[in-house]
Amino acid sequence: MLLKRDNSYMTSPYITVALVEDEPETQGRLLLALASDATIEVVFSTNAAKPMLQWLVTIMGDPSPSVLLVDLGLPDQSGLDVIRLCKAMHPKTEIMVITMFGDEHNMIRAFEAGARGYLLKDGNVSELSEHVRTLHAGGSPMSPIIARQLLTRLGSSSKLAQQAALTGASQPPSAAKADSAGLLTHREEQVLQLLSRGYSYGELAKEMGVTINTIQTHIRGLYSKLEVHSKSQAISQARLRGFFEN
Amino acid sequence: MQISTATGQTINPKQSLPFRWDLSFPRSDGAAEYLVDLPPYTATADKIEGSYAVFIPRIGNQIQVYLNGNLMDAPNILADPLSNNSKQPYWLTLPTVLLLTAQPNRLLIKTTVQALRWGGMSELYYGPAQKLRSRYEMSFWWQYSSHIVIFGSLFLSGLLCAAIWFKRRDRLMGLFALSAFCGSFSAISQLGITSWLPWPMQGFTASVAFAWHIIFVTQFTFNFAGHETRWARLILFATALAIGLAFVLAEPFFWTLAMTLLAIVIVIGFIFTATLLKQKQLLQVKLLFSVSLLVALTGLRDLFFFQIPEAGMSHYPIMPHALFLYLVVMWWVLTQRSIANNKFGAELNIRLEHRAVEREQQLSTSFEQIQAQVEERAKLEERQRIMSDIHDGVGGQLVGLVNMIKRGENDRLLFNQAQLSEHAQMVLDELRIAVDAMQPVDGDLTTVLATLRYRLAPRLKASDVELIWQIDELPIMAELSPQKVLQIQRILFEAFTNIMQHAKAKTVTVRANHLPEMMAVKITIEDDGVGFAPQYLKSKGHGLRNMRNRANAIGALITIQRLNAKGVTVTLTIPLV
Numbered sequence: 091m092l093l094k095r096d097n098s099y100m101t102s103p104y105i106t107v108a109l110v111e112d113e114p115e116t117q118g119r120l121l122l123a124l125a126s127d128a129t130i131e132v133v134f135s136t137n138a139a140k141p142m143l144q145w146l147v148t149i150m151g152d153p154s155p156s157v158l159l160v161d162l163g164l165p166d167q168s169g170l171d172v173i174r175l176c177k178a179m180h181p182k183t184e185i186m187v188i189t190m191f192g193d194e195h196n197m198i199r200a201f202e203a204g205a206r207g208y209l210l211k212d213g214n215v216s217e218l219s220e221h222v223r224t225l226h227a228g229g230s231p232m233s234p235i236i237a238r239q240l241l242t243r244l245g246s247s248s249k250l251a252q253q254a255a256l257t258g259a260s261q262p263p264s265a266a267k268a269d270s271a272g273l274l275t276h277r278e279e280q281v282l283q284l285l286s287r288g289y290s291y292g293e294l295a296k297e298m299g300v301t302i303n304t305i306q307t308h309i310r311g312l313y314s315k316l317e318v319h320s321k322s323q324a325i326s327q328a329r330l331r332g333f334f335e336n
Numbered sequence: 337m338q339i340s341t342a343t344g345q346t347i348n349p350k351q352s353l354p355f356r357w358d359l360s361f362p363r364s365d366g367a368a369e370y371l372v373d374l375p376p377y378t379a380t381a382d383k384i385e386g387s388y389a390v391f392i393p394r395i396g397n398q399i400q401v402y403l404n405g406n407l408m409d410a411p412n413i414l415a416d417p418l419s420n421n422s423k424q425p426y427w428l429t430l431p432t433v434l435l436l437t438a439q440p441n442r443l444l445i446k447t448t449v450q451a452l453r454w455g456g457m458s459e460l461y462y463g464p465a466q467k468l469r470s471r472y473e474m475s476f477w478w479q480y481s482s483h484i485v486i487f488g489s490l491f492l493s494g495l496l497c498a499a500i501w502f503k504r505r506d507r508l509m510g511l512f513a514l515s516a517f518c519g520s521f522s523a524i525s526q527l528g529i530t531s532w533l534p535w536p537m538q539g540f541t542a543s544v545a546f547a548w549h550i551i552f553v554t555q556f557t558f559n560f561a562g563h564e565t566r567w568a569r570l571i572l573f574a575t576a577l578a579i580g581l582a583f584v585l586a587e588p589f590f591w592t593l594a595m596t597l598l599a600i601v602i603v604i605g606f607i608f609t610a611t612l613l614k615q616k617q618l619l620q621v622k623l624l625f626s627v628s629l630l631v632a633l634t635g636l637r638d639l640f641f642f643q644i645p646e647a648g649m650s651h652y653p654i655m656p657h658a659l660f661l662y663l664v665v666m667w668w669v670l671t672q673r674s675i676a677n678n679k680f681g682a683e684l685n686i687r688l689e690h691r692a693v694e695r696e697q698q699l700s701t702s703f704e705q706i707q708a709q710v711e712e713r714a715k716l717e718e719r720q721r722i723m724s725d726i727h728d729g730v731g732g733q734l735v736g737l738v739n740m741i742k743r744g745e746n747d748r749l750l751f752n753q754a755q756l757s758e759h760a761q762m763v764l765d766e767l768r769i770a771v772d773a774m775q776p777v778d779g780d781l782t783t784v785l786a787t788l789r790y791r792l793a794p795r796l797k798a799s800d801v802e803l804i805w806q807i808d809e810l811p812i813m814a815e816l817s818p819q820k821v822l823q824i825q826r827i828l829f830e831a832f833t834n835i836m837q838h839a840k841a842k843t844v845t846v847r848a849n850h851l852p853e854m855m856a857v858k859i860t861i862e863d864d865g866v867g868f869a870p871q872y873l874k875s876k877g878h879g880l881r882n883m884r885n886r887a888n889a890i891g892a893l894i895t896i897q898r899l900n901a902k903g904v905t906v907t908l909t910i911p912l913v
Contacts, residue, residue, distance in 0.1 A: 190771075194775065217794060233787065233790050234783050234786030234787050234789075234790055235775065235783060235787055237786075238780065238783045283809070285786075286782065286783055286786055287782050287785075287786050287807045287809065288782075288785055288786025288787070288788075288789040288790065288805060288807055289786075289805060289807075290793070290805075293805060
């Protein structure tokens with residue numbers, strides 16, 4: 091089964107896309123942009139979470155969509171639920187959040203739930219399809235602010251301690267270090283450092299003496315770590331709670 | 337009965353009892369012998385009534401008693417002024433064996449007397465001891481035992497009030513203590529046969545104590561009602577002087593004068609309490625009036641029956657007892673006042689507590705109001721800032737775009753699609769920058785620069801300008817407010833726009849360095865284009881001025897240099913503190 095599905099996925103000539111977006115205008119624009127690209131095929135489009143969840147269940151056993159585009163602010167249910175279900179049922183599907191500038195906090199939550207990229211609502215047509223294609227090819231974009239937040243959550247740089255001291259964070263720097271130390275490899279930390287300073291993937295590859303593909307692999311690994319980290323944190327917290335209750 | 341004096345003077349042998357020495361021999365000491373023939377003792381009487389006794393309510397000052405020539409009792413040494421028998425009743429049980437049955441029994445009492453010491457002898461009672469005893473005991477109680485009680489209570493309450501006065505300097509407490517001490521001293525002088533002071537001194541101190549006791553009590557009453565008592569000192573002095581003169585000169589006139597002064601004080605005190613009672617029908621005043629009346633009555637009684645020499649010897653003073661009652665009432669009055677004070681204090685405390693709570697609420701309310709105002713003002717300022725940002729940035733750009741389109745319509749000077757699209761893209765970028773500036777950056781200028789590049793990346797890519805990006809890890813800036821972020825972004829955005837639109841540059845180099853010795857961060861944007869294009873200077877002349885103004889607004893230094901017609905270098909130096 092698994093082999094068969096993987097084969098069908100690999101052999102599909104199109105990048106299949108499923109879309110959930112409640113704003114009709116944005117939805118229309120996205121559909122237009124995706125339709126303009128011959129390599130992209132929209133297989134399902136809806137304006138609410140429930141139909142999308144149903145559809146994701148219905149297509150179990152069929153080939154998974156290559157890319158799922160999710161708006162977080164849906165009227166009936168959170169887009170995060172859609173991301174989690176898709177991640178559980180269709181692990182091969184690349185998930186992208188439809189978002190706007192300045193919403194990095196929600197983006198991080200979406201990444202923790204399993205999203206691997208984001209699409210800007212106000213991006214132009216060529217940008218949109220470009221993004222979808224890049225994601226499908228294995229490249230997830232990462233903005234400097236997100237890189238910085240990942241460093242804060244997973245890394246152990248001295249600048250973090252500086253920041254914690256400046257912002258008066260409740261957690262002392264040493265404790266933050268102990269909590270997240272070892273979560274990032276030296277390379278990953280280097281990637282995040284350079285990204286947060288505004289360097290492009292190409293510049294990173296040159297600087298680190300590796301290919302862009304390697305950088306993209308690192309980025310994917312980082313997103314996964316964020317997801318795993320958030321899950322393990324949730325589990326350890328649940329355990330802790332259970333321990334105290336017992 | 338026969339009375340003879342030491343100076344050889346004789347008085348009327350028929351002088352009957354009571355005999356008062358000071359009336360017969362004023363101003364002089366002396367000795368007297370009393371010879372009394374008691375009826376023969378009968379055996380039948382013995383059987384029925386037991387032994388016989390002699391009871392003399394008052395006799396003084398020093399005595400020796402003989403029965404039928406036998407010395408029966410010598411409580412004092414004759415002529416010794418340290419000893420005095422006149423302050424307590426005298427009792428002598430006569431031995432039956434010594435009593436004669438056939439003839440009268442001769443009782444001889446030898447006495448020595450000091451002037452003004454109530455020397456003399458009251459009436460004498462002779463009879464069965466059983467019958468006389470109760471009368472003696474009654475007299476003993478009034479003249480002796482009651483004075484012990486008075487002394488004890490007054491002394492202790494005086495001590496207590498003196499202690500309170502010492503702590504609080506409460507005038508009423510002080511007066512009470514003074515009158516109590518004077519009263520207790522007066523009472524103890526009444527006790528015992530032997531005194532600790534030689535005679536005139538002892539008489540003087542005891543009398544002054546008694547007089548002052550009365551004056552202080554009166555003063556207390558006046559002060560209790562809230563009246564001044566400046567006269568009290570004068571009276572205190574006057575009575576002490578009169579008593580002193582009476583004893584030094586052994587002159588009964590001065591004694592009578594002192595007693596008259598006291599009588600006046602007592603009467604004034606009584607009248608005062610009477611007027612008080614008229615004004616206020618309080619229980620305290622009623623009690624004060626009652627005891628004052630009692631003191632006045634007993635005082636007058638004592639004056640006529642005891643104090644003045646003419647009063648004779650049969651009575652003993654009872655005013656000290658009335659005064660004692662007065663002090664009990666004073667004590668009660670003080671207690672009531674203290675309770676009222678405590679109640680008042682407690683009420684005051686509660687009221688103050690309420691006031692404090694109210695005040696605290698007012699303060700916290702006004703604090704909240706002030707805080708709300710501050711927050712409101714901050715919000716307003718922030719709103720105004722955002723409004724002016726949108727207006728200046730996005731608004732300005734949109735107006736430009738609209739104008740381009742309109743001009744195209746009117747003048748048939750059509751802008752091509754690319755030009756309009758580029759301008760619209762600029763509006764969008766402007767909007768993105770404004771939104772970015774509102775993100776919390778935690779003082780991280782590096783991320784601010786990185787985000788700017790990230791936003792501009794698609795346009796840079798489209799414009800075929802190669803970007804060389806050399807950003808160091810910059811230190812955290814403590815005061816990196818959204819306003820500052822926006823100004824920095826705008827300055828850099830302006831510089832980029834200039835390069836992309838007019839400079840015709842091939843490469844742009846962006847550098848950011850930390851200058852620790854200058855406590856600053858230096859950002860340099862260098863291009864290899866044509867420098868300031870004339871049309872740029874013409875159409876966008878305010879662009880450079882804007883950059884300078886923005887730099888000034890955040891306390892940064894900006895330099896714009898043209899290097900040998902080979903591009904422009906914009907340097908922005910931002911202080912870290």
